[in-house]
Amino acid sequence: MSAQYRVDLDAFARNLHRVRDAVAPAEPMFVVKDDAYAHGLEVLVRRARSEGVRWFGAFDVVTGAAVRAIAGPDARIFVWLIGGADDLAAGIAADLDLGVGDQSLLDDLAALTADGSARVHLKIDTGLHRNGIRPEDWDAALARTATLVEQGRVRFEGIWSHISEASDADDDDARALFLAARDAARAVGLEPRFSHLAASAAGFARGEFREDLVRVGAFSYGIRPAGGPGEAELGIEPIASLTATVASVDSQGVHVDVGSAHGLPSALAGRFDVATSAGPRRVEAIGFTSLTVAPWETAEVGEPLTIFGRGALCSATDLAELIDTIGEEIALRVSPVLPRVYTTGRA
Numbered sequence: 001m002s003a004q005y006r007v008d009l010d011a012f013a014r015n016l017h018r019v020r021d022a023v024a025p026a027e028p029m030f031v032v033k034d035d036a037y038a039h040g041l042e043v044l045v046r047r048a049r050s051e052g053v054r055w056f057g058a059f060d061v062v063t064g065a066a067v068r069a070i071a072g073p074d075a076r077i078f079v080w081l082i083g084g085a086d087d088l089a090a091g092i093a094a095d096l097d098l099g100v101g102d103q104s105l106l107d108d109l110a111a112l113t114a115d116g117s118a119r120v121h122l123k124i125d126t127g128l129h130r131n132g133i134r135p136e137d138w139d140a141a142l143a144r145t146a147t148l149v150e151q152g153r154v155r156f157e158g159i160w161s162h163i164s165e166a167s168d169a170d171d172d173d174a175r176a177l178f179l180a181a182r183d184a185a186r187a188v189g190l191e192p193r194f195s196h197l198a199a200s201a202a203g204f205a206r207g208e209f210r211e212d213l214v215r216v217g218a219f220s221y222g223i224r225p226a227g228g229p230g231e232a233e234l235g236i237e238p239i240a241s242l243t244a245t246v247a248s249v250d251s252q253g254v255h256v257d258v259g260s261a262h263g264l265p266s267a268l269a270g271r272f273d274v275a276t277s278a279g280p281r282r283v284e285a286i287g288f289t290s291l292t293v294a295p296w297e298t299a300e301v302g303e304p305l306t307i308f309g310r311g312a313l314c315s316a317t318d319l320a321e322l323i324d325t326i327g328e329e330i331a332l333r334v335s336p337v338l339p340r341v342y343t344t345g346r347a
């Protein structure tokens with residue numbers, strides 16, 4: 001049996017319920033960018049929907065339209081990477097909630113829509129400078145938006161931002177800018193139905209950041225923050241594991257077939273252990289299609305091993321911390337050509 005990326009859907013469902021409880025009374029938005037953090041968009045969106053998830057964060061319009069097809073007409077699907085008029089038109093056609101972080105999109109909207117069907121969430125740049133309307137341009141953007149609303153072209157649905165979650169002080173500064181931007185909107189008669197600025201970390205740790213929606217990616221997948229609280233403290237569990245089998249045993253060690261697309265950074269060689277039938281053994285080398293593991297007497301071809309993730313000795317974030325990155329990076333490196341296997345139940 002060759003390598004697999006196994007996703008426990010019941011564990012995923014437990015995380016979703018934990019997220020819902022943790023951010024209440026705000027509502028979670030399940031973030032599914034990058035093929036649901038490489039877990040597989042379709043299966044995860046379907047399960048999330050059946051667990052009662054209503055809001056999805058899809059990043060771009062193509063993904064948003066795909067989520068619409070999977071999740072059905074009642075889901076709310078937020079996208080925030082919008083390239084221009086064509087993207088806007090496609091987003092409106094798929095009934096998406098449009099995150100607008102660029103004033104030129106307001107001009108495009110003016111040219112496009114006449115029937116008030118475009119639901120806009122204006123993004124204030126609160127310091128990350130990824131996209132978002134700069135504070136000095138905010139009043140002009142509000143005036144433009146108010147005109148579009150009066151003309152019946154757009155519905156003003158929300159105000160949002162994205163924060164670094166790197167330090168409480170930076171996040172507090174970002175939140176102050178956010179609240180000022182919302183006050184300014186209210187002053188010109190634009191009342192957001194949905195305010196949102198937190199992702200996983202601030203949504204769990206900092207009640208005042210929850211507002212109406214919390215956009216949660218990592219914690220839904222059981223990926224804890226590097227250098228932050230552990231899974232048990234957060235009440236989440238890893239849902240995915242990379243599994244592989246022993247392919248051969250020789251004088252150099254035990255060679256494990258991990259397929260051509262395991263994605264493990266070679267910098268991890270010599271730095272972590274996998275559980276074997278004889279106890280933990282160090283992963284000594286990482287090649288393109290195989291790992292070499294320190295030998296054990298009873299190693300046999302075909303012995304299954306869990307390399308990282310659920311049920312393994314190291315989670316994605318444990319590995320990430322060894323090489324100064326974040327758990328999402330380890331997860332996203334698992335190539336889409338590695339078969340995904342979805343399981344339910346505790347087995």
Ligand SMILES: *Cc1c(COP(=O)(O)O)cnc(C)c1O
Nearest residue numbers: 031162199200215216217218219
């Ligand atoms: C990826 C992303 C999120 C989710 O962040 P997590 O830390 O994975 O929960 C939320 N909002 C935006 C804008 C994002 O790009």
